Amino acid sequence: MARIIGTLSTSHIPAIGNAIARKQQNEPYWKPFFDAWPPVREWLAKEKPDVIVFFYNDHGLNFFLDKMPTFAVGAAAEYVSEDEGWGIPTIPSIKGDPKLSWHIINGIVADGFDPVMCQEMAVDHAITNPMLLMYPDSNWPATIVPIAINSIQHPLPGPKRCYDLGRAVGKAIEAYPEDLKVLLIGSGGLSHQLDGSRAGFINKPFDQECLEAMVTGVEPMLKYSSLDIVEKAGAQGVELMCWIAARAAMQGQVKEVARTYHIPISNTASAVQLLSHTPAAATAKAA
């Protein structure tokens, strides 16, 4: 059976991609962020995930306002990194796992979700930056399944809906008959706002609350609406929904492996948090 081995949540700020291309990892501005990664890579080398399921948001690369899905699941054999219009280098294509994608789609539709299903999906920095941070040599040892959550056009799905989506995805993964190790990613955040006279808004106390909730359980965040999250985390801080969905998929025992929180990277409170997961079934067996 497939097993969820953990969740890696990380900021995906475009400037990270440029910093990697310019080899600025050890410059004083960047070091606090890039220093988060060696322990994560060590854990990845040990745990060796076969598939990475991404909860992420598209930034106007694959989806436009003509047809904007609230939730979309990739079911492609390959995902192409494409020009985003502002100079972030592209990365080699990443292989998908269509069989697992369709299994997840079947599972979440049976649980009451209505996702858009995508056999072609261009992926942007929300996927390419975490991939490069995890695997700097671009030799992808794992396939991916991208699950996009609308964070552009309101009404956005709120914490409760994204939590329920995450639970349904987790349930589907754990019912998958193949013996796969699955890593989840919550891509984005934490607090930031690019637009309006509140640009540059950062909310450290709220971010700290989120990082704690990721460890102990995000259920206390479910009382917030999507607009509450805009107010507390900033207009683009709504990417937090991707963290909530990923965390919700883990209903077994969760342990924090690593955490970095650093202000600022670009206009963002950057964060990297790795949680390991022992599925409830395995915990019961051990007891």
Next chain:
Amino acid sequence: MAQKREIAGTTIFDGGQAAKGYQLNKMCFSFNDPENRKAFVADQAAYFDKYKLTAEQRAALASGSVLKMIEAGGNAYYLAKLAGILGLGVQDIGAQQTGMSVDAFKQKLLDAGRQ
């Protein structure tokens, strides 16, 4: 009808804004293609015509004011692609929208870490 939620200094990109800004955002979306970026740089007025920008959107773009572009329905994620062509970073844009110098804006971000 429920009262619209007000969040200080923030424009919620809802259905109304998305409808209002459709042409502007559609133009920005086209900038994912390098050929389109070249065509825009070569002849902006012709490019505005091609995407049928409204008078308000043209005026906002001519003014260079990001706040006016947002008022005209622009969305941050799409406008970012235009900023890329103009060579503006998010700190430049943040400074402009908050009426600060770029250095003061960067300092504001650093200060947020010391709360």
